[in-house]
Amino acid sequence: MSPRRLDAPYGQLIDRDSPVEFEFDGELIRGYRGDSVVSALLGEDRWLISRSFKYHRPRGPLSLAGHDANTLVQTPRAPNQLAEDLDAQDQEIVSGQNFLGSLRADRYALLDRLGRFLPVGFYYRAFFKPRGIWRYWEAFIRKTAGLGVANLRVKPRYSDKQYLFCDVAVVGAGPAGISAALTAAAGGAEVLLIDENPYTGGALTYHRFGLEDVTREHMLAQLRSSLAAAANIRVLSGATCNAWFSDHYLPVFQGERLLKVRANTCILATGSSEQPVVFRNNDVPGIVLCSALERLLLHHGVCPEGPAVVLAGNDDAYLTALTAIDAGLTLAAVVDMRPATDNPALAAALAERGVTCYFNATVYEAHEDASGLRLGSVDVYNIETAGQVGALTARIECQLLAMSAGLMPAYQLACHGGAKLEYVDEKAAFALTQLPEGMLLAGGVNSIHTLEAVCADGRNAGRQALRALSRPADDDEAVECALRVNHPWPIFKHPRGREFVDFDEDLQVKDIINSARLGYRDIQLVKRYSTVGMGPSQGRHSALTTARLIAQATDRTVSETGVTTARPPVKPEPLGLLAGRRFHPVRKTPLDSRHRALGAHMIPAGSWRRPAFYGKPSQRTACIAAEAQAVRTGVGIIDVSTLGGIDLRGPDAAEFLNRIYTYGFLKQPVGKTRYAVLTSEQGVVVDDGVAARLADEHFYVTATTTGVDRVYRDMLRWNAQWRLSVDIAQVTSAYSAVNVAGPRSRDVLESAGCDLDLSAEAFPYLACREACVGGIPVRIMRVGFVGELGYELHVPSLMAQSLWDRLLSAGAAFDIKPFGVETQRLLRLEKGHIIVGQDTDGMSHPGEVGLEWAISRKKPFFVGRRSVEILMAQxxxxxxxxxxxxxxxxxxxxxxxxxxxxxxxxxxxxxxxxxxxxxxxxxxxxxxxxxxxxxxxxxxxxxxxxxxxxxxxxxxxxxxxxxxxx
Amino acid sequence: MKMMECPLNGPRNISEFTYGGQVQVMPDPQQCSDLEWAKYVFYEDNDLGVVREWWQHTPSSYWFIAERHNGSDVILRTYDPATLFTGRVDFQDEGSPS
Amino acid sequence: MTSGLASPVGAAQVPAPMTGKTLALHDLSLALRSGVRGPGAADWLRTQSMPTDLQPNTIENISNGRLLMALSTREFWLLEPDADASAAAPPSAAVATEAWPLYNQHSHAWLVLAGGPKADMMAKLCGVDLRENAFALGQVAQTQMAHISVIVAHHLWRDTPVFSMFVDQSLADFAWTALSDAMSEFRASTD
Missing domain, CATH: 2.40.30.110 (Aminomethyltransferase beta-barrel domains)
Structure with a gap:
């Protein structure tokens, strides 16, 4: 049977015709499509959702907005999921976590009794001394403080990233955000409207903005239809903007995709966070924020079991009380921490409905019912001075307490941009200042709370965005909001403690005060010492209380104390989404498929993939020995396409080369190569290669595989200063290359149809030529890295396969053997040739590595010359x-x-x-x-x-x- | 992610650029003292204020110069190096760049 | 591998038809392209009766199905999508005073992307806004795609607006794979 829910207009988000069910802790839970796991559980009057982090206290929902850690649950896929954010329809099995035994009867709950032996910093101290004690504690701590269990067998989902571009990004689709978006779009801007909820409307969907609740639904309908009609607004629902980064770069999480939003201006209409009252046992399941009760009724049509008590720090809580009464909830009392309401009509309206109101009073302690798992009653005390109570006024039986100590701006995104959150002590009001250029605020986050003002503030933000985009806009409207939403001291320390400041981390008032006593005056140090604000709520509900407590303990004002820095992310984010698709660019030479066909063992070499040798890795030594043998006694061939190549062309090509490399190049004859060593300005050997002079004004220079990008970059930068007449072109990819080496290499080239006279006289060692091999154009150099007769053939890349095939078939008669980079390393070592980067390090100067001979002292300058001189004189x-x-x-x-x-x-x-x-x-x-x-x-x-x-x-x-x- | 205006390619994500250090004037490598040379090679001014830096737009290999405030990280302007380096530089045998 | 030339795209597959919303990726690496660079490049273009007034990072259809692309005031690519690459040695000597030929036939693979949602698809790989209103026909972007450098040119080919993409030939396989993967969510949709 499907659970009973309130009729419309309650339960806007649920589809009563689509029942869903899932298992929670072994019990079947029924709800409706549109329910979260939590609202379905509450619909079945199940309030125990989780166990707290440290003391294993029973916990139920607090915000019902996915903004706290009280509803962390485990699904088969992942631990530590916020049940308020989990759609009931997507679930099969959900369970509690962080308990021993069962959620209801957690045997670790005795930790709550041992609390005084587990003070803040306990773990640090247990680590520290007495020496060796950690061994005894470790297993226990790891087990009790672990939260959920990761499923290591889970198959990763396909997650993805995508850029999204817009003129104006509006974060928060409440009345302020929608008004801002509509105004900006009407002015011609392309707008992106982002909201974490699956619906638009924000607080308009649940909150009552006045005594007579008539304007809300009308206004919601109107804003939504305007939104639907606006051509240049794109609405992203169920999308969390998790950070603000420089130049309005916003990571937005939606489903399995991370959207990287790039906007020109950014309007934050993120609203505010309702604040809890701090009293003994304020964490018992059944104690919720006022907005949570409103969401439960209006969104999900769940009318919880009464009687209920409302604990008010502002007039807004009275509106919640009225909403609850209208929905049929039995209201036992309203307890107001103030002497009177700001709007007398509200108190009168409740009196009319027969609700007792206690003024200048607070709930000082809550008690569990017989089960120990749910609220049973609250003790109401008179307030004498701030935080001090007098006598017990009443004990009220109730199953539900809705509280509101105030509204704190949802300041996180603004603070990511460097904004400062200021607190005006006298008014207990907030202001966000020093916003980065192009960031605008609207509505609750701007401390504007009355509905008309919120909408006007949104329209103003839209206008300011238009002006920032150099588009015309009307003048701003006057916006004022005199509503006092924050109670100055909603904190009531109890001699027996358990007044929770931070529900995520199980921190009580004394934990914060003790931090100050231990000398941590700075709010940032208090956070690090006590871990306040480090849980999934990220200080949303604890930062203000902490600031107030530290201010009091250190005799300062809250504005002097400040609040801790808000850093990304706003909400916990799945690492899989951050990883997205993996882009690991791997460069392949045109001969890659040939190597694989020949059974090459491929290894990474810089960003490339190259054959290490040809054969099975298990036969590495034998393969390398056979390949080396072929080169020393017959002929081998290696793909050296990864070698860097730079073409220098123009009247100043020789002059440029002369300034870059250590050797002299001005008089290098055409058709000859020279070894080229590059030193940095610090005199360190950073690259080497061969410079081939192909024509009077044309050099072809090779560079190391991993060094060529840097060499090319440096060359371009030097010539941006020298302004010589030379074109510098990186041709690493335009030319591929093979080295044919060994006593029979000349025979192979001749047989392959090389149109050069290859005799030692016509084409001697260190010469270079442009020629054709079987019609394929090549640049040939006679160089000897491996120390045998050899030819390095550089070929336009589209023809590299043809050349390789031709050389291999011509070489078959000479038993040509392809060899890999590991064999080449052995062969060059036998020849004593160094590899820059392997045999040199960040300190190697030419004198240390036997390259004195490659330094020309006859020229006026080369990069690094002065440093080389200084170093080599020592x-x-x-x-x-x-x-x-x-x-x-x-x-x-x-x-x-x-x-x-x-x-x-x-x-x-x-x-x-x-x-x-x-x-x-x-x-x-x-x-x-x-x-x-x-x-x-x-x-x-x-x-x-x-x-x-x-x-x-x-x-x-x-x-x-x-x-x-x- | 920060944006930078490339004089050739327009505004781009900072990840498209490679930093090339501060723009410095090379002392005459043949006339200056070892100390002057060492300062040129190893020292970077770290004064708060506007710095002139080399940046390269990596995909187009285009070098340009950016003026950036190292306190606020605001990039004030970017321009082609020809604005600063107006003519050909030569090194004479006696070593003085002209 | 006729004519002795082999495309660097090893994973080439039969391109999907270029209709409706479907995306199609073509490998034009064996089509003809050349180019010239240097302070004298624009002057040389004039001697060849080619337009010399192209702004940097623009592309223009010129005669005989050819395209001229300007990457700066001194670098121009001549693209001939419907002509075959030649197996001759790429010229290296200056074609005029301070104007040198490019090796772009061999250095870069040439991929062509066609279809309605090509800008949306590219947003999965590339941080530059390539939608029509920000990247009109005739515009060129030298940027990065899937962590590699790319030149994207928006032009008409066979009367269809396409993105020509030039990537380092050694990364052609990687680019092809990354593009195919990003395209997969668009492949099924037709209208």
Whole structure:
């Protein structure tokens, strides 16, 4: 049977024709489409939703707006879900969390009795001393303080991100926000109206704005129809704007999508947060905010069991009382903390309805009913002075208490933009000031509360937005609001405590006061020490009380104390939505599919994917040895497309190169290559490559795979200052490249149809040419990174596959073998060639790494020259050398330390087992006194095993450099 | 996310840009003292106020100069480097840039 | 792989028809393109009887189904979507004083996106507003898409408004995959 609900106009959000059901803690709960999990539970008169974080106290809803942690529940998908935000229709099974036994009979509830042994900072102290005590506490604390349980088997959902662009973003679709949106749109702006609720209208959908409740529904209908008719307003419902970032960049969460809104101006119409009254046991299920009771009645048509009491700090609470009476709720009393109402008609209206009103009184303590899980009665006391009570006036039996201590602006987004929340002590009123440019406030967040004024304030914000967009707008209307909504001191400390300031973190009045006593005067430090405001409510209901308590405890005003900084996010946000889709750009060479067909083991190299070697990872050593063998004795081919390439063209190309790299390039002949080393302005070796002079005014320069972007960027910046006549083009992707290396490489090229005379005389070592291989245009360089006769062929990328196929088929007769980057690293190490970035670090200057020869001192300038001169004039502190040791010794690894007389003097930068040399060979930084060939060095390898290695002259392989020059 | 006005491409998310350090005047590398050179290479002024910085719009590789207040983080203006660097720079053998 | 040229898009699939709201992605990497850059580029365009008054970041349909795209006052791309790329060596020597040819035939893959919701779809990948009122026909944006650099050009191709997108050829596969994924929610809708 479906539960009974109030008839219309109550229950606007529910569809009475669509019953839904789900299981909560093993019981079947029935509700209607449009219910949240909480409203369905309340519809069945179930008020116990959760257990509190620290003391495991029973908790029920407080705000009914998803703005507090009292309704955290577990679903099979995820823990710590706000039940007020969960649609009942989407659920099958929901359960409580953070208990031992059952939600109703949580055995950890005894922690509530032990509370005085668990003061604020308990965990920190337990960590700290006496020494070792943490071991005993850890398991227990982890179990009791954990909240829900993560389901590690859950399948990730498809979440997504999207930009949204608009002129004006309006956050909050209440009367202020809608009025602002309509005005801005009428003035021609493109408007985005964002609201976290699945409906528009905000407080108009539940709150009564005056004694006679006649204007509300009419106005709501009117605003909604205008909204529907406006062409350039897009409404985002059920969408949470969770932050404000620079230049009006707003992350908005809607369903499984994160919308990245970029607006020109931003109107905040986020309303206000109703504040709880602080008294003993103010957290017992059945104690709610006034607005929560209104939502329950008007949105969900749930009329809770009475009798009820209203605890008022302002006139608004009387309107809630009237709404409740009209809905049929039995109202036992209104307890007003003030001496009288501001509007006498309100008190009269309640008297007319036979409701007792206590003035200058408060609820000082609440009591549970026999179950211990629900409100049973409240004690009403006279207030003597602020926060001090006199005698017990009455004990009132009730199952429900609705309270309102005041309205605090929903200040979070404004504060993200650097706004300051000011508090006027005399009026207990707030003001947000110092808003960033283009941010406007409207309605409750602007401390405007009467309906007419709220709408006018919204229209004014719309006009100001239009002016900010340089569009015409009418003059602003005069807006005033004299309503006093905040009670100055709704805090009643009780000798036995349990007056909760922060429900999320189970913090009582004494916890805050003790923080001040321990010396934390600064509100930010109080927050860090006590954790107040750190829970899911993010201080929404606790910041003001905390500020007031600290102000009192430190003899200051609230405005002097201030409130803690609000930072994003406003509400808890799923990390999956922040992650969104993963964009991990991976660069592939045009030969990628060829490598995979050949069984290459692909590895990341910078942003690229490259073959490490060809074969199974389990056979790594054998694969690399076979590939190296092929290069040393036959012929190999490697894809070096990832090598950076920069074209320098123009009358000043040589002059430019001469200023960038360390060597001299002005007299470099056409058809020749030169090694090019780049130092930073600090004199550190940052890149290297080969400069090929293809024509008088045309150089083609290579750079390292990971360094080319930086080299290119730096070149452009230097020439933005020097203004030489040279075009600098990054051609890394335009040209792909392969290196054919080994004694048979010349045969392969000839057989592939290279139209050059490849003889050593016509095309010697270090020469470069433009040519064709089987009709495919290439730039060919005779360079010897791996130390054999070799040709590097650079080919326009669309033709790279053709060239590769051609070389492989021509090479078949010579047993050509593709080799990977790991094999190449071994081969170049045998030749003693350094890799910038691997064998150099952020301190390596040319003198340390044996590149003195590559420095030209004949030219007036190169980048880094002055620093190189200064550095190289000083005695060397370390030096990069080659070392070798027996293949049977433990193999040093990159990063292993070089030790001398017990001190660290350097480290290994490269080390491989060379089958060709039958030795372990490597490069390492050593003390300059140990740098001569024949010196012994000590290397500390894994497990602190020290090995002796011998410094060896470079290169290890082919010391006369005969093979590459064949 | 912050926006910046690229003189070539218009207003863009700051994530489209690469920072290139403050605009500095290089002392004569052959005449200045080691200390002057070290200051040029390693020191950045950290005074509160408007700073002149190199920025590159990464997708178009376009370098420009931005004037930014390092207190408020407001970008006051951006312009092509040709505004500051008006002519060809040469280094003579005696080392003085002309 | 006729003519010895291979597109960098390895995952090429049959493009969907260009009708209604459906989005279609085409790989034009093997279509002809060239370009010129340098202080003398505009002068050279004049000698070729091509428009020289293009503002930076605009594109214009010129004669014979060709398009001229200006990336700055000194860099111009000539696009010929319906002509095949040549297998000849890309020219490198200056074509005029301070005007050098570009290697854009080989450096960039050319993808073409067509269909009604293309700007909405691109909003999932790109932080620049590409809707008609902010990015009209004839406009070009050098920006980022799915964390990679891209040049987006809004122009007519075969009488249909399309986005031509140029991405580094080594990232063509990545871009194709990212676009296809972002397109999936639009693929089913037709009207």
């Amino acid at each position: 005695p060397l502190k370390r030096q990069l050398v080659g070392f070798s040791l027996s293949v049977h010794a433990p193999q040093p690894k990159e990063g292993h330390l070089v030790i001398r007389s017990g001190d660290i003097v350097g480290n290994v930068t490269s080390c491989e087992v060379s089958a060709t040399l039958n030795q372990i060979v490597g490069l390492a930084y050593v003390h300059p006194d140990d740098a001569l060939p024949g010196c012994d060095i000590t290397i500390r390898t894994d497990d602190a095993v020290c090995v002796q290695a011998t410094v060896v002259a470079l290169p290890f392989y082919d010391p006369q450099n005969e093979r590459q020059a064949l």
